[in-house]
Amino acid sequence: MDREAIVKGFEPQLHNILYILHELQDNNPRHFVAKEDIEACADYLKVPYSYVHGVATFYTMFSLTPRGRHIIRLCDSPPCHLMGSTTVLDYLRQKLGIDVGETTPDGAFTLELASCLGICGVAPAIMINDEMFGKLTPDRVDGILEERRKGV
């Protein structure tokens, strides 16, 4: 990936730091902010590397470790809790054999928690990459995962 071209897509101003980090992360084949990404961003904005590290670790949408092809974000907010999100979480853990923050050995899935996804009406909900899924049950989770796994 051409990091120089990516950062130059933005004005070199500090308020663009989140956009730049998102763009770098999205273009990284392993969906994370790598050392080289931090360097490219800091050098372009003329801020210390430690500053970019602080920003990238503060926001949960960024990861400093490589992630799978599909990032599952389970909604961790109260409405989803009430509607059984912990059951879904337990099922995901068991089904994928990983804990929150981990990636399956085949590199297909990473499991994360997210704050309110904004679709409380269909709680409990997850988001996989950019797609939302609600009214989850273990059966429905099986189908969704199978479809994803085949998809790539």
Place this chain on the structure above:
Amino acid sequence: MIKATINKVEIEVPEGTTILDAARKANFAIPTLCRHPDLTPGGSCGVCVVEVEGFPALRRACMTQLEKGWVVSTNTARVRNARREIVDLILSDHDADCLTCIKNGRCELQDVARVVGIKDVTNQGKNHKKAIDRSRVALVRDPNKCILCGRCITVCSDIQTVNALTLDGRGFDTSVSTVLNQGMGNSACVNCGQCTVFCPVGALYENSQTDEVWKALNDPDKHVVVQEAPAIRAQLGEEFGMEPGTIVSGKLHAALRRMRFDAVFDTNFTADLTIIEEGTEVVDAIKTGRSLPIITSCSPGWIKFMETFYPHLRGHISTAKSPQQMFGVLAKTYYPEVKGIPAEKIVSVSVMPCTAKKFEAQRPEMWSSGFQDVDYVLTTRELARMMREAGLDLKDMPDEPADDPLGEYTGAATIFGATGGVMEAALRSAYFLVTGRELENVNILPVRGMTGVKEAEVPVDGLTLKVAVAHGLGNARKLLDKISSQLAETGKSEYHFVEIMACPGGCVGGGGQPWGSTMAQRARRGEALYEEDASLPKRRSHENASVAVLYEKFLKTPNSEKAHHLLHTHYNARSKVDGKVVKED
């Protein structure tokens, strides 16, 4: 001026005064934890909360400016309970194993817990157990002691502009860390140790070598020699309850002898030697038209900073080693030759106000004697701990001189410990080297004092020497940016000679100095060094008779081939990300 009320007391203070300062003026103490007089208030700890009538929430006294007519309460039940709750929450995730903590008895968290009246930690929640960062040879970082006040990050970024430290993560899982959590040994950290001086608790401290030194002192086969930096004599006394700025050179020598060091020397001796070598280099540079300015090289924090952020200036840095390293070489070459002791038996210990000296001693370039030139580096704090362990109180010591042949010193060497001191010492001798006459008034006042960047012009036989002095790396950065752009634009700089010290105040404000040193204390210690200088019979480095003997018997002439081999060094370029040496073709 505005009028307000604090705890029913009418007060009048200038506009812009914080509630904290106003309350202190009215003799109401408000406990603080993250606040430090030399740093911009961050308000991160929340311990200083007070009640202000008309505001539903409590306000942080350090961050809130008092306004006209406000009615403030600093000691109501609500305020006292809130403070206790805040400290209770901090303690609920704090490794409170105080008896084994390096800060036991000197800890600001202990003080605050006592003041707010903590009797029991009632909040029992999750406890972090994080790995201790021992990746750096000079410093240790224990995140389990950290209270996330942010002082270390502020001093590292705002005052030193090194930016090695940052906050990692958010919320309960926040910690102080480095880029990609690689540890301070794999960061831009320059080892200046200012973080250790500002840390209120035991989360940042020097990597101690006291055990190794005790072991050497106990070994009958070893001949253990010790050197003490100029700055030590102005503050070791503070560790024993003496006023900041009490000069203790003689007592220090006596105490070291009583700790069974085989020979007690003085870094001041090689400070004089440094002036001869560096002064000769500067004079030669001006005569031969070498690109100016020449920049001093005694401060190892500054050297690593330069290698990391200003590697293009390497050719301008004096090749002379620091006094510590010159001493190290001589202690294992010249001294054994004079005394007939095998060099391999010698253990060379230095006492420094500095944590970066630990890193400097371990640089691969510092093996000119055929051994590691300086074996162990102790900070002022470590020496004080060893003295207490040995049952010695500095106050009770007699005044004793250092040993020959590496003990004699002049006033020029003593002022090395204060910002501007190396410059002043060098000018005293450079004037003589150029003109053959002595500088009449040796007090060069414009380079003294705590101003961040100082300049002076010194006429030397038709040539006006333009010099500059910076202390604290943020100030250094300003001066170096100016010099860099002058060199880039015209190939020339307006300065002939520049002194840079990594720590604010120079070595008297070093990272190995007693805990909690403020800028005011640093200034006082610097003044004390100038007082010792003024009291000494010899105040010019070239008047040091032992240095003259060293040249006659051993080195021949300043900048001779032998001197170059033993007393000079070279510099690397380093990565801004991990601080490692960058290989160049």
